[in-house]
Amino acid sequence: MEHILEVADVSKTFPLRGMFGQSKGGVSAVNGVSFTLKSQGTLGIVGESGCGKSTLARLIMRLIEPDQGQVRYKNEDLLKLGGSDLKKMRKRIQMVFQNPYSSLNPKLTILDNVAFPLWANGTGRAAASTQAYRYLDAVGLPKSYAAKYPHHLSGGQRQRVAIARALVLEPDIVIADEAVSALDKSVQAQVLNLFQDLKKEFDLSLIFISHDLHVVEYMSDDVMVMYLGGVVEKGPKEEVFANPRHPYTQALLKSVPSVDLAVRKAPETVLLKGDLPSPLNPPSGCRFRTRCMFTEARCAQNVPALVEVGEGHHAACLLVHEGMAAVQNL
Ligand SMILES: Nc1ncnc2c1ncn2[C@@H]1O[C@H](COP(=O)(O)OP(=O)(O)OP(=O)(O)O)[C@@H](O)[C@H]1O
Ligand SMILES: [Mg+2]
Numbered sequence: 001m002e003h004i005l006e007v008a009d010v011s012k013t014f015p016l017r018g019m020f021g022q023s024k025g026g027v028s029a030v031n032g033v034s035f036t037l038k039s040q041g042t043l044g045i046v047g048e049s050g051c052g053k054s055t056l057a058r059l060i061m062r063l064i065e066p067d068q069g070q071v072r073y074k075n076e077d078l079l080k081l082g083g084s085d086l087k088k089m090r091k092r093i094q095m096v097f098q099n100p101y102s103s104l105n106p107k108l109t110i111l112d113n114v115a116f117p118l119w120a121n122g123t124g125r126a127a128a129s130t131q132a133y134r135y136l137d138a139v140g141l142p143k144s145y146a147a148k149y150p151h152h153l154s155g156g157q158r159q160r161v162a163i164a165r166a167l168v169l170e171p172d173i174v175i176a177d178e179a180v181s182a183l184d185k186s187v188q189a190q191v192l193n194l195f196q197d198l199k200k201e202f203d204l205s206l207i208f209i210s211h212d213l214h215v216v217e218y219m220s221d222d223v224m225v226m227y228l229g230g231v232v233e234k235g236p237k238e239e240v241f242a243n244p245r246h247p248y249t250q251a252l253l254k255s256v257p258s259v260d261l262a263v264r265k266a267p268e269t270v271l272l273k274g275d276l277p278s279p280l281n282p283p284s285g286c287r288f289r290t291r292c293m294f295t296e297a298r299c300a301q302n303v304p305a306l307v308e309v310g311e312g313h314h315a316a317c318l319l320v321h322e323g324m325a326a327v328q329n330l
Contacts, residue, residue, distance in 0.1 A: 007034055007036070042199065048211065051227055061093060092173065110148050117168055139194060181212070229287070247319075
């Protein structure tokens, strides 16, 4: 499977300014992230609240500018594009957000909400409506919904409209950022299945961002685990879930039976020490070391690289790299 998207060493620090405009350091939101998205594959990105998942998505979309790094879409460096080239690229990559109520226009009908991106790209009203009907049908909304308004719809139906609107420009890549997090469990399952069906029907490649490990496990071919702006582990889903190597991934998978990282439950086994450090002042060396059960003095000095620990499976931990038994047998 070839790669449709290659992200290399992307970083973003948001500068903080005091009342009088003086620099007060910065929030290191994304720090040296690299990954590839396989053509027609699904990459799941998981990690605690504030670890940089949405910032990463916004960097890929060029909604914010990275400080460094490369984002290559089909071998084209997206970060170098401007003007009409950037506009063209933006059609190829679309996003679906957590809250469809705030992303849909309450004053437009459902049909016009879906047609809107086509109007914005110069398609005439009649042709846009024809296309919009097609995508409403694809997401399982009957024609009778076309003339309704967003407030007439349930949360799940509104998310279907948001998905139709994301697809109407015929993108290659869809980034779903917590797209099912606000929905009830039963509706969640329907929308997840819809994503799977649409992926096949329209040959999409998906980036599926969620704080819920079960959702990521269900959806993904590959998984990437983030911690405080960086990638700690990534690889094929089966590998990462069956054979997690980084102490953070192991803690996530072992600590709670239902792993929803937005709900802070007391872990059954304490595998994580202390609280999440501030991204304003991240720990030196390995960013995870202040919460790691196995930390050693050298973890403060060296930033661990992502090293291959199995086929296509990478982990960023000095101790794992050296095959330390305690980490392996956790
Ligand atoms: N525009 C901004 N200015 C300053 N800091 C920001 C900005 N956007 C995000 N941050 C900070 O960057 C860090 C990463 O935030 P981000 O929203 O990417 O995390 P996330 O993983 O998507 O979290 P969640 O699971 O809650 O959605 C956080 O510390 C956040 O406060
Ligand atoms: Mg987010």
